[in-house]
Amino acid sequence: MTGTAIRLRQCAKTFQGGQTALSPIDLDVRPGETLVFLGPSGCGKTTTLRLIAGLETPDAGGRILFGDDDVTDVPIEKRGVGMVFQSYALFSNLDVAGNVAYGLKVRGMPKAERATRVAEMLELMHLQDFADRSIHALSGGQRQRVALARALAARPRILLLDEPLAALDAQLREQLRVDIDRLLRTLHITAIYVTHDQAEAMALGDRIVVMENGRIAQIGTPQDIYQRPANAFVAGFIGNLNRFDVLAHEQGRARVAGGWLPWNDTSATVLCCRPEHLEIVHANGALQGQVLGQFFQGAHTRVLVDIGNGRQLLVDSRDDRLRQRGDLIEMNVTGPLFALAA
């Protein structure tokens, strides 16, 4: 399969009753890319997916293009999209093979060819032993693999996944995420993946679209978004973040609660850094604070530090020293600091 580009032009969505789900957005999805829509519930990510699917129509003026075809007025059944839903949406009146064959049957594929394709899809999803099973006899993870096989069987131009892992427990989720990743890499199909889980987004996305209140807050690679968040919302939504209010600027330094940070630009009012970019040092640290608690998390230990002014820091420490509540510690910034608009 070669990927199809998707272009959204001035696509907005207002629901009955005047509620704006999506402000006009422009978006280019590259052929073969996995694009993840990430955001809290109600941010417009599912609406955007449904616009691309053809389950919703954009407000007047919005256009949706698959490659060079304008599909704005094409109903979903003629768009050639594969969809995977959070609730699996399998047809319980059909067995596993029947579900996978459904789209092929609808398109009038001859029986022999259909059987070959179904077998091929089941094998791809490691489901070859389940062909005759009833849907009710499957676990959640197996159901979602059937749903993936069904969505991909008719070789869609675009694969749309709407929170496909949200209904699964943690271990299965991880497993299936790896399966989906492998699938998307091998098939080179253009895929849109909607999730509210930032870890999922970072692991799967070639690029991530962070959405907030019906708008695109930032588009970028996972690295871009993690290391250079465009605003406070993106920074807060992805990973943990320490925020420092700048109290004063002085000789290339910014005074903050608990000490100083190296910063030249005197216009900054809020500085941020990630917990793993703070290091606990024995002496001459830029920041001082008092330990509030320490939580062992396996690869690192998360230390909660009070730096005064009601501000608390999260520090991910790699050493395994035991600290007590009330211990005074000093810290240095070892990774990127960035300024955010307050």
Added chain:
Amino acid sequence: MKRTGLFTLQLAFTLLVCAFMLVPIVLSVMAGLTRNYFQGIESGLTFDWVIQVWTAYAPTVWLSLQLALACALCCVVIGVPAAYALVRLDNRLSRAVEELLVLPVAMPGFATALALLLTYGHYSGFRSSAGFILVGHVLFTLPFLVRPVMAVMQRSHLPVLEEAAASLGAGPARRFFGIVVPNARAGILAGTLMVITLSLGEFNLTWMLHTPLTKTLPVGLADSYASARLEVGSAYTLIFLMLIVPLLVALQVVSNRLSRGALR
């Protein structure tokens, strides 16, 4: 296990209630099988009355069965798409329609029948056909099909299933017959059995709508109670019970399996 006095009391009460309900049925059945009811069971048992009823009223039994099946068919053809539309629309209008559907059940059957007579009575061909009764029965039984079908549709995530089918290329008609109907089959089955049962026993409407040539089982029953010997009426009841009890049992089995989710 030691049983308390309260348990004994409850058991006695339950048995009393059962007896209160069942004894009349047993008596009625016995009356239909007794040679002479006024002399009592000592006069001997006989199938004569049953045979006599069958020779006189067999057409009413056949007509009732045909009507019940036709009624079920009409209800499915009208009711399943209606239930689907009501579930899909789910707005103020659809809820009003849902309430209106129940109106013929709430209204006295005579009133519905009178309205039908006033409106369509002068189409004499229609008036004198069994189709006239059929219309009454469909009006009366339709909500008993629509309700369970709607219930099943509402809890089977139908909208998402349809979206999935649409994404796989299925148009509206294909989705309805290939996805919606099979996934609502449990509700359709339960509703159909209910409709057949109700149609077989319907009297109020039918009594007003029937002609001497379109007499159903319950109308014949009333006839025989009013004009013939008590034994004949009772034998008639026996025939009716033999028709309706297996249906009620089937209904119970289906609803049991429904509640266990086996048919979903």
